[in-house]
Amino acid sequence: xxxxxxxxxxxxxxxxxxxxxxxxxxxxxxxxxxxxxxxxxxxxxxxxxxxxxxxxxxxxxxxxxxxxxxxxxxxxxxxxxxxxxxxxxxxxxxxxxxxxxxxxxxxxxxxxxxxxxxxxxxxxxxxxxxxxxxxxxxxxxxxxxxxxxxxxxxxxxxxxxxxxxxxxxxxxxxxxxxxxxxxxxxxxxxxxxxxxxxxxxxxxxxxxxxxxxxxxxxxxxxxxxxxxxxxxxxxxxxxxxxxxxxxxxxxxxxxxxxxxxxxxxxxxxxxxxxxxxxxxxxxxxxxxxxxxxxxxxxxxxxxxxxxxxxxxxxxxxxxxxxxxxxxxxxxxxxxxxxxxxxxxxxxxxxxxxxxxxxxxxxxxxxxxxxxxxxxxxxxxxxxxxxxxxxxxxxxxxxxxxxxxxxxxxxxxxxxxxxxxxxxxxxxxxxxxxxxxxxxxxxxxxxxxxxxxxxxxxxxxxxxxxxxxxxxxxxxxxxxxxxxxxxxxxxxxxxxxxxxxxxxxxxxxxxxxxxxxxxxxxxxxxxxxxxxxxxxxx
Numbered sequence: 226x227x228x229x230x231x232x233x234x235x236x237x238x239x240x241x242x243x244x245x246x247x248x249x250x251x252x253x254x255x256x257x258x259x260x261x262x263x264x265x266x267x268x269x270x271x272x273x274x275x276x277x278x279x280x281x282x283x284x285x286x287x288x289x290x291x292x293x294x295x296x297x298x299x300x301x302x303x304x305x306x307x308x309x310x311x312x313x314x315x316x317x318x319x320x321x322x323x324x325x326x327x328x329x330x331x332x333x334x335x336x337x338x339x340x341x342x343x344x345x346x347x348x349x350x351x352x353x354x355x356x357x358x359x360x361x362x363x364x365x366x367x368x369x370x371x372x373x374x375x376x377x378x379x380x381x382x383x384x385x386x387x388x389x390x391x392x393x394x395x396x397x398x399x400x401x402x403x404x405x406x407x408x409x410x411x412x413x414x415x416x417x418x419x420x421x422x423x424x425x426x427x428x429x430x431x432x433x434x435x436x437x438x439x440x441x442x443x444x445x446x447x448x449x450x451x452x453x454x455x456x457x458x459x460x461x462x463x464x465x466x467x468x469x470x471x472x473x474x475x476x477x478x479x480x481x482x483x484x485x486x487x488x489x490x491x492x493x494x495x496x497x498x499x500x501x502x503x504x505x506x507x508x509x510x511x512x513x514x515x516x517x518x519x520x521x522x523x524x525x526x527x528x529x530x531x532x533x534x535x536x537x538x539x540x541x542x543x544x545x546x547x548x549x550x551x552x553x554x555x556x557x558x559x560x561x562x563x564x565x566x567x568x569x570x571x572x573x574x575x576x577x578x579x580x581x582x583x584x585x586x587x588x589x590x591x592x593x594x595x596x597x598x599x600x601x602x603x604x605x606x607x608x609x610x611x612x613x614x615x616x617x618x619x620x621x622x623x624x625x626x627x628x629x630x631x632x633x634x635x636x637x638x639x640x641x642x643x644x645x646x647x648x649x650x651x652x653x654x655x656x657x658x659x660x661x662x663x664x665x666x667x668x669x670x671x672x673x674x675x676x677x678x679x680x681x682x683x684x685x686x687x688x689x690x691x692x693x694x695x696x697x698x699x700x701x702x703x704x705x706x707x708x709x710x711x712x713x714x715x716x717x718x719x720x721x722x723x724x725x726x727x728x729x730x731x732x733x734x735x736x737x738x739x740x741x742x743x744x745x746x747x748x749x750x751x752x753x754x755x756x757x758x759x760x761x762x
Contacts, residue, residue, distance in 0.1 A: 226245055227241055227245060228381070229291075229381075229386060230244060230245070230318075233291070233297055233386060234297060234298065234309070234310040234314065234315075234318065235298055235301065235307045235308060235309045235310065236309060236310065237309075244318075244319075244322075248322045248326060249676075249679075251323070251326040252325070252326040252329050252330070253672060253673065253675065253676030253679075254330075254673075254676070255326055255327055255329060255330025255331075256329070256330050256331075256333045256334040256668075256669035256672045256673070257330075257334075257666070257669045257673065258330050259272060259276060259330035259331035259332070259333070259334055259335065259665070259669070260334040260335070260665035260666040260667075260668065260669035261419070261420075261421070261665075261666060262331065263331070263334070263335050263338075263416065263665040264416060264417070264419075264420050264662060264663055264664070264665045264666050265416055265417075265418055265419040265420060265421075266416055267416060268413060268414065268415060268416045269335040269338055269339040269342065269413070269414070269665055270339065270408070270411060270413050272331045272335050272665070273331060273332060273335045273336060273339060273404065274401070274404070274405060275331065276327070276328045276329070276330065276331025276332050276335075277328060277331075277332060277397070277400075277401045277404070278328075278401065279324055279327050279328040279331075280324065280325050280327075280328025280329060280332060280397065281328070281394070281397050281398060281401060282324050282328075283320075283321045283322065283323070283324030283325035283326075283327075283328060284321075284325065284390070284393065284394040284397055285394060286317060286320065286321040286324065287318070287321040287322075287325075287390055287394075288387065288390045288391050288394045290314070290317050290318065290321065291385075291386040291387045291389075291390055291391075292387045296314055296317055297310060297314055298310050298311070298314065333668075333669070333672050334665045334666070334668040334669035334671075334672065335665050335668070336362075337359070337362055337652060337656070337668055338656060338664045338665050338667075338668045339411075340358055340362060341355050341358055341359070341656055341664075342412055342413075342414055342664075343358075343411065343412050344358065345412070353579040353580065355653075355656075355657075356579075356580040356584075356653055357565065359649050359652050359653050359656070360561055360564065360565050360649060361561075361565075362652075363561065363645075363648065363649045363652065364558060364561045364562070367554050367557050367558050367561070368554075368558060370554055371551060371554045371555070371558070373393070374548070374550065374551060374554070375548075375551065377389060377392065377393060380392060414661075417456045417662045418456075420499075420660070420662055420663040420666060423456070423488075423496055423499065424499065424500050424503070426488045426489050426492055426496070427471065427474050427492045427496050427497050427499070427500045428471075428474075428500065429489050430473075430474035430488070430489060430490050430491060430492045431470060431471045431472075431473050431474040431492075431497075433489075433490055434473040434474060434476055434478070434490075435470070435473060437473050437476050437478065439469060439472065439473065439476070440476060443464050443466075443472070443494075445477075446464065446472060446475035446476065446494040446497075447475040447476070447477050447481075447483060447486070447491055447492070447493055447494060448461075448493055448494055448495070449483070449486070449493050452486075452488075452493055453493050453495045453496070456495070456496075456499075456660070456661070456662040461495050462494075462495050462498035462499065462502070462660070462740065462741060463498070463741035464494055464498065464741070465498065465501060465738055465741055467501070467505075467738060468501050468504065471497050471500060471501060472494070472497060474491070474492040474496075474497050475491070475492055475493060475494045475497050477491065498741070499660040499662075499663070502658060502659065502660055502740050503659070503660070503663070503667075505658075505737060505738055506654075506655070506658050506659065506667070508729075508733040509585070509588075509654060509730070509733055509734065509737060510651075510654075510655065510670055510674060511674075512588070512592065512726055512729065512730040512733065513588075513647065513648075513651045513671075513674040513678070514674050514677045514678045514681060515592075515678070515681070515722055515723055515726040516591065516592060516595050516643065516647050516648075516678065516723075516726075517674060517675050517677075517678020517679060517681075517682070518678045518679075518681045518682045518685065518719065518722075519595050519596075519598065519599050519640070519719050519723055520553075520595065520598075520640045520643070520644065520678075521678065521679055521682040522599075522602075522682070522716070522719070523549075523550055523553060523636075523637060523640060524550070525682075525686070526702070526707075526712055526715070527549070527602070527633060527636065527637070528546055528547060528549070529707050530605075530606065530609060530633060530707070530712070531546035531549045531630050531633055532546040533609070533613075533622070533625065533626050533707060533708070534609065534625065534626055534628050534629065534630040534632070534633070535625055535626070535627060535628060535629055535630060536630045544630065546630075549630065549633060549637055550637070552634055552637040552638055552641070553637045553638070553640050553641040553644070554641060555641065556637070556638040556639075556640075556641030556642055556645075557641035557642065557644045557645045558641075560641065560642045560645035560646070561645050561649070564645060564646075568581060569581035584650045584651075584653035584654045584657065585650070585654065585734045585737065586650075586734075587646050587647075587649070587650035587653070588646070588647050588650035588651055588654065588730070588734075589727070589730060589731060589734060590646045590647075591643045591644070591645070591646030591647025591648070591650060592643070592647055592723065592726065592727045592730055593727060594639055594642050594643040594646060594647075595639070595640065595643035595647065595723060596720055596723040596724060596727060597639055598635075598636050598639035598640045598643060599636070599716045599717070599719045599720045599723060600716075600717070600720045601635045601636050601639065602635075602636040602713075602716040603712075603713040603714075603716035603717045603720065604713070605632050605633060605635065605636060606712045606713040606716060607713050608628070608632065609626060609628055609632065610708055610713075612626050612627065612628040613626045613708050618708065619706075619708045619709065620706070620708070620709075621708075622705065622706040622707065622708060626708075648671075651671055651674070652668070652671055655667040655668055655670055655671055656668060657740070658739070658740045659740075660740075685718075685719075686702065689701055689702055689715055689718065690702045693711070693714075701714050701715050702715060
């Protein structure tokens with residue numbers, strides 16, 4: 226899209242970047258709205274269907290704008306005669322991007338949850354197959370990115386933007402038709418009202434009864450299966466002993482009417498446990514933000530490194546610098562295949578867990594590998610700059626340093642391996658540990674962590690650029706000549722932050738209490754055994 230905005234609509238680079246940044250920020254926030262609609266009002270199937278149609282309309286409008294000459298400025302005869310897109314043409318662009326952002330808000334959080342819903346939680350065998358779905362869902366998503374970055378980009382560059390955007394538009398239309406035709410085959414869970422209202426009711430009831438004496442027997446806390454039957458899809462949540470101040474919301478006083486309770490004053494124990502589950506998930510969820518911050522450098526400074534290095538495969542063909550990200554996708558896809566076919570059967574022999582290792586352990590391994598990726602990137606940058614120094618190219622940013630771009634493979638590949646462990650484990654964790662009636666919302670948190678990780682990266686770069694400047698004007702991250710910077714220090718700063726994050730994560734995982742679903746007591750004990758492995762990462 227950055228190429229389309231600059232070469233076809235003739236927008237200045239900074240303006241084009243801002244357009245896409247605003248679009249990305251909007252697209253990252255809309256999953257929270259889409260998840261709320263799915264969980265509270267429409268259900269996942271209809272949210273996906275309607276959102277896909279909205280997304281499709283955005284793609285159609287964008288594609289039409291590449292076909293009709295009046296919807297874009299005329300081609301440039303030379304640099305000086307380029308005419309920027311006018312207000313009307315930009316309005317069409319913004320409207321199409323807005324539609325795709327709104328559409329993705331309903332697709333992103335619901336597709337993975339809806340797919341996992343097809344496995345019956347009351348059937349132990351089906352329940353244990355859910356983790357395989359997460360593996361292959363993420364595999365398909367990575368494969369689609371690989372195709373987009375190769376086949377679609379090739380079509381855009383060599384055939385035309387009408388075909389380059391038309392092909393994915395047609396593919397999207399086919400997928401919508403296929404999805405709707407599968408309607409009779411799906412398991413569809415009904416929406417059960419606003420989850421945020423329930424959580425707020427618990428908090429308000431607990432505050433109102435903050436001075437009430439805690440019961441000595443937790444079996445006396447208020448229960449009402451009739452009230453909770455719609456939201457306890459996989460079984461009632463058992464009581465947990467932490468955050469007991471919230472349990473006061475379930476204490477029955479003389480002022481309460483258990484037969485027709487005011488839920489702002491008296492909450493069931495199941496609803497209290499829903500709020501506890503989300504609070505417990507918060508620290509684990511937050512650990513994924515730094516991983517995105519680390520991997521975000523592949524599209525910025527790692528790309529700049531690649532541009533300065535020799536990228537020739539033959540005397541006449543060189544790899545585009547931006548194509549180095551393909552190695553991240555390839556390593557991620559390879560790792561998923563290896564994980565599913567070899568790693569899980571091997572580790573299952575030692576842990577006794579059907580999924581090989583728990584999702585908490587999987588996330589911890591991913592965080593550790595990501596740390597190694599940025600650590601290696603720092604040493605590779607030192608080697609790159611030493612080669613430039615030996616060849617007298619430190620002051621010549623525009624000249625290619627005689628060092629192969631494949632020196633960057635370790636950092637790109639390790640980020641892909643880390644993604645296969647951490648991101649899929651993160652999705653598993655959010656889906657499994659979220660209250661059943663809030664799974665779309667929980668999955669939206671996965672996309673929110675990606676958004677926050679990207680913003681954190683931007684903030685970190687800004688702060689380092691500002692405060693690393695020396696008296697002579699030198700900077701860790703110079704604007705003009707990367708060879709004169711200290712990019713290795715920046716990579717190691719991220720490594721240090723990842724180390725702190727890993728220690729924080731291990732601490733949180735060690736004391737994390739799994740969602741206590743009563744119908745899964747046996748599985749709960751096996752998962753607890755699996756969590757112990759996290760201590761040995």
